Amino acid sequence: MNKPRYEVDTQGYYGQFGGAYIPEMLYPNIEALRERYLAITSEPSFQQEFQALLRDYVGRPTPLYWAKRLSEKHGARIYLKREDLCHTGAHKINNTIGQILLAQRLGKQKIIAETGAGQHGVATATVCALMGMECMVYMGKLDMERQRPNVERMRILGTQVVPATSGNMTLKDATNEAMRHWINHPTDTHYIIGSVVGPHPYPDMVARFQAVISEEMKRQLIEKEGNPFPDYVFACVGGGSNAAGAFYHFLADEHVQLVGVEAGGRGIDSGESAATTALGKPGVLHGSRTLLMQTDDGQVVEPHSISAGLDYPGIGPMHAHLFDIGRVTFVNVTDDEAMKAGVALSRTEGIIPAIETAHAMAALDQFEFDKDDVVVINLSGRGDKDLETYIKWGQY
Amino acid sequence: MGSVLMKNRIVQLFESKKEGILSIFYTAGFPTVDDTVPIAVALAKAGVDMIEIGIPFSDPIADGPIIQQSNKQAIEGGMRVAVLLEQVAHVRKQTSIPIVLMGYLNPVLQYGMERFCQQASRAGVDGVILPDMPMAEYLQRYRELFRANGLLNAFLISPTTSELRIRAIDSVTEGFIYAVSASSTTGTRHQFEAEQIAYFERLRALGLSNPYLIGFGISNAQTLATACRYAAGAIVGSSFIQHLAAQGVDSAAIQQFVHDLRQPAP
Numbered sequence: 035m036n037k038p039r040y041e042v043d044t045q046g047y048y049g050q051f052g053g054a055y056i057p058e059m060l061y062p063n064i065e066a067l068r069e070r071y072l073a074i075t076s077e078p079s080f081q082q083e084f085q086a087l088l089r090d091y092v093g094r095p096t097p098l099y100w101a102k103r104l105s106e107k108h109g110a111r112i113y114l115k116r117e118d119l120c121h122t123g124a125h126k127i128n129n130t131i132g133q134i135l136l137a138q139r140l141g142k143q144k145i146i147a148e149t150g151a152g153q154h155g156v157a158t159a160t161v162c163a164l165m166g167m168e169c170m171v172y173m174g175k176l177d178m179e180r181q182r183p184n185v186e187r188m189r190i191l192g193t194q195v196v197p198a199t200s201g202n203m204t205l206k207d208a209t210n211e212a213m214r215h216w217i218n219h220p221t222d223t224h225y226i227i228g229s230v231v232g233p234h235p236y237p238d239m240v241a242r243f244q245a246v247i248s249e250e251m252k253r254q255l256i257e258k259e260g261n262p263f264p265d266y267v268f269a270c271v272g273g274g275s276n277a278a279g280a281f282y283h284f285l286a287d288e289h290v291q292l293v294g295v296e297a298g299g300r301g302i303d304s305g306e307s308a309a310t311t312a313l314g315k316p317g318v319l320h321g322s323r324t325l326l327m328q329t330d331d332g333q334v335v336e337p338h339s340i341s342a343g344l345d346y347p348g349i350g351p352m353h354a355h356l357f358d359i360g361r362v363t364f365v366n367v368t369d370d371e372a373m374k375a376g377v378a379l380s381r382t383e384g385i386i387p388a389i390e391t392a393h394a395m396a397a398l399d400q401f402e403f404d405k406d407d408v409v410v411i412n413l414s415g416r417g418d419k420d421l422e423t424y425i426k427w428g429q430y
Numbered sequence: 431m432g433s434v435l436m437k438n439r440i441v442q443l444f445e446s447k448k449e450g451i452l453s454i455f456y457t458a459g460f461p462t463v464d465d466t467v468p469i470a471v472a473l474a475k476a477g478v479d480m481i482e483i484g485i486p487f488s489d490p491i492a493d494g495p496i497i498q499q500s501n502k503q504a505i506e507g508g509m510r511v512a513v514l515l516e517q518v519a520h521v522r523k524q525t526s527i528p529i530v531l532m533g534y535l536n537p538v539l540q541y542g543m544e545r546f547c548q549q550a551s552r553a554g555v556d557g558v559i560l561p562d563m564p565m566a567e568y569l570q571r572y573r574e575l576f577r578a579n580g581l582l583n584a585f586l587i588s589p590t591t592s593e594l595r596i597r598a599i600d601s602v603t604e605g606f607i608y609a610v611s612a613s614s615t616t617g618t619r620h621q622f623e624a625e626q627i628a629y630f631e632r633l634r635a636l637g638l639s640n641p642y643l644i645g646f647g648i649s650n651a652q653t654l655a656t657a658c659r660y661a662a663g664a665i666v667g668s669s670f671i672q673h674l675a676a677q678g679v680d681s682a683a684i685q686q687f688v689h690d691l692r693q694p695a696p
Binding site for chain 1 (some may be wrong): 487488489490491492493494498502505510511534535536537538539540541561562563564566567585586587588590591592595610613614615
C-alpha cells in the first residue's frame with residue numbers, strides 16, 4: 035500500500051491541489067524561484083545567516099510554555115508555543131527572514147508584500163529595513179482601518195503602505211494588487227507572499243521557512259514530556275502559514291492529531307464566514323488550485339471574519355490536500371467564540387492573543403481530552419494590534 | 431492540423447489576411463448584461479477582423495483598473511458563462527466574424543471544461559484564451575478536447591518570455607500567439623517605449639511559424655499602427671471599454687471608434 039504523500043510533488047502539487055496558475059508575465063519569476071529555491075535555501079551560507087537571524091534577531095527558539103491554569107481548565111496537559119514572543123509579535127517573521135535572504139540571492143532590489151492583519155506586512159517591512167531594501171505593502175482599505183497600529187508600524191519602518199480598494203478591501207484584494215504590481219515590475223522585484231498560498235513553489239517555500247515551529251516543538255517536548263509527540267496540535271488557519279509550520283514535522287507521525295481552526299465568522303450558515311473547508315470547493319485563485327469559497331459560476335465569494343488575518347476565501351493547497359485525505363481535522367469557531375477565548379486566555383494565563391490565535395484557543399471547547407493528553411497550541415501572535423477590535427467588542 | 435480546425439474562422443482569417451488585423455476585446459455583460467450581442471454586431475459591421483469577449487471574473491489579476499471595473503459591473507449585472515454562451519449563439523446568427531472567449535480559468539473550470547468546450551463550439555466560438563491556464567495542463571488535459579470541438583487555444587507571450595519558451599509555445603500553437611506588449615497588466619498607453627519596440631523587433635526576427643497579435647496598451651491610431659508594423663495585427667481592449675463606458679453601445683459611435691483607430695498615424 036502506498037503511504038499517503040504529505041509533501042509537494044515535483045510538479046508542485048499536493049494531491050489534486052497546488053500547481054502554478056499564473057499569467058505568462060509572471061512565468062519567468064515563478065520559474066526562477068522553482069528552479070532555485072531548494073538549492074539556495076540549502077546552501078550552508080544561507081542556512082548560517084538564516085539560523086543566526088532567527089536566533090539573535092527573531093529570538094528563537096520561542097518558548098514552549100506549560101499553561102498550568104489552562105490545563106486545569108480543560109483537563110489536559112496544554113502547552114503554548116509562544117510565537118507571539120517573536121520579534122514583531124507573530125510567526126510571520128520566520129518566513130520574511132527566509133524570503134529576504136532568498137530575494138538577495140536572486141539579485142532583487144525591491145520587495146512587495148500583501149498583508150491582512152498587518153503582521154506579515156510588519157514582518158516584511160522589518161526585514162526590508164534590516165537589509166536596506168525598498169518595500170511596498172498592499173493592504174485592504176478596511177484592514178488598514180481595523181489594524182491601524184500595524185499600518186503605522188510599517189510606515190515607521192520606512193515602508194510604503196498602499197491601500198487596496200477593490201472588492202471587500204481585505205486580504206484577497208491586497209493579494210490581487212500585489213500580484214498586479216509584480217506583473218508590472220517583474221525583474222527588479224521579489225514578492226514576499228506571507229502565507230502558504232500562491233503558485234508553486236510559494237506554498238512549499240513558506241511551509242519550509244515556518245517548519246522551524248514544529249522542529250522546536252519536538253525538541254522542547256522531549257525536554258518537558260520525554261516524548262517528541264504530542265497527542266494534539268492546534269493552529270488557526272487563514273491561508274495557513276502558522277498551521278503549516280506547526281504541523282510540518284508531525285505530518286508523518288499519524289498518531290499526532292492535527293487540528294486546523296478556521297474562522298466561522300458569524301456562523302457558517304450566515305453567509306458571513308471564512309471557513310473554507312466547510313464552505314469551499316476546488317477552484318483556482320492567486321496562482322494555485324485549492325479549496326475556495328465561490329459561487330456556482332466560479333466567482334470568489336467575499337469572506338467575513340472579525341480577524342483580518344483569517345479573512346481569506348481560500349486556504350493553502352497543502353491544507354486543502356491534508357483536509358481532503360483526512361490528515362488534518364478542520365473545525366471552525368465564530369467571531370464571538372474567538373473573542374471570548376481571547377479574553378479567557380488573557381485572564382487565565384496573562385497572555386492577550388491576536389484574534390487569529392484566539393480562534394485556535396476557542397476550538398479547545400470542541401474537544402474532550404484525557405487528562406494525560408499532551409496538547410500544543412500554536413500561539414501564533416500577540417494581541418497588541420487588535421486592541422481596537424477588543425475594545426469595540428467590549429465584553430470584558 | 432485536423433480537418434475541424436481547417437474550417438476554423440480564425441485559421442481562415444490568418445490565411446486570408448497577413449497584416450493589419452484588428453481584434454477588439456470587450457467584457458461580456460458590460461455596460462449591461464444585454465449589451466454583449468449588439469456590441470459584437472456593431473464591431474462586425476465596423477469591419478473589425480476578430481472579437482474577443484471577456485468572461486468576467488471576480489479577481490482579474492492580469493487586468494488594470496478599466497477592465498477590473500468592467501468585470502465587477504458585468505458580474506453584478508448578472509453575466510455568467512451560461513448566459514454568455516447563449517449570447518454568442520445569437521451573435522453567430524448575425525455575423526461570421528471570428529469569436530474568441532477570453533477569461534480566467536476558474537469560471538470555466540466551475541462550468542466544466544468539457545461542457546464549456548462543447549457548448550462554446552456549438553454557439554459558434556472559434557478560440558479560447560485562458561491566461562492563467564498552464565501550458566502543461568492544456569497539453570495534458572485539454573488539447574484533445576479543444577481540437578475535437580474545433581476550438582483554438584491562444585497562448586500569451588511577454589517581453590520576459592525566453593526565446594526557448596516562445597519557440598515551445600509556437601510549436602504547440604494552432605492559430606495565433608497573443609504577444610503582450612509590455613510586462614504589465616491591461617491598460618492604455620499613448621505610445622510605446624524604445625524597449626517595447628526592441629521587443630517587437632526581436633519577436634519579428636524569430637521567424638515564428640504562427641502569426642502573432644500584439645495586445646495590452648494599444649489604445650489609439652498611433653499605437654495600433656506601430657504594433658501592425660511588427661505583427662499580423664493588434665488587439666484593443668481597455669480603450670474600447672472606456673469608449674463603451676463613456677458613449678454606451680451606440681452602433682454609429684462604435685463604428686466611429688473603429689474608424690478613428692484605423693486612421694493612418696499622423
